[in-house]
Amino acid sequence: xxxIKVQTSATAPAQSEVETMLKSLSAALAKHLGKPESYVMTxxxxxxxxxxxxxxxxxxxxxxxxxxSMSPQQTKAMSQDFCQKLSEGLGVPSNRIYIEFADSxxxxxxxxxxxx
Numbered sequence: 001x002x003x004i005k006v007q008t009s010a011t012a013p014a015q016s017e018v019e020t021m022l023k024s025l026s027a028a029l030a031k032h033l034g035k036p037e038s039y040v041m042t043x044x045x046x047x048x049x050x051x052x053x054x055x056x057x058x059x060x061x062x063x064x065x066x067x068x069s070m071s072p073q074q075t076k077a078m079s080q081d082f083c084q085k086l087s088e089g090l091g092v093p094s095n096r097i098y099i100e101f102a103d104s105x106x107x108x109x110x111x112x113x114x115x116x
Contacts, residue, residue: 001067001109001116002029004082005043010058010090012046021089025082032078033066046090058092062099067116069103 004025012018022042030037052059062082064070070078078101083094106116 001039001111002033002035003041003043003063003065004029005045005063005065006060006086006090007045007048007050007062008058008060008086008090008092009048009050009056010046010060010092012044013089017089018044021085024085024089028081028085029064029078032074032081033068033070035066052096052098058090058096060086060090060092060097062086062097063102064099065102065104067104067106067109070101075101 006025013021022044026037026040026042029035029042030040050056050059050061064078064082079099082099083097086092086097087094109116
């Protein structure tokens, strides 16, 4: 049910590094939200055509979605953690990363032929 989806204009590192980064994001998201990692999904879309602040320098847009609600303290901690992880993993400066946090009702999230 939790999802972290990263879109970036940066070129992805080697596949093994991408997998390591996505696994790190998955574990961190589960920990921040107190949810089982077995429900966490991660995605990376690299080499996207993007601009930020009027330039095409490397940038990221991140979506974090969760069934239930995230507190302001959680989103602040996640912003700090994920900006650092993505900056290190993709070489995108933290000040060129936007993160959108979205809460969702269980009935609006489908899985395994049903909803949460």
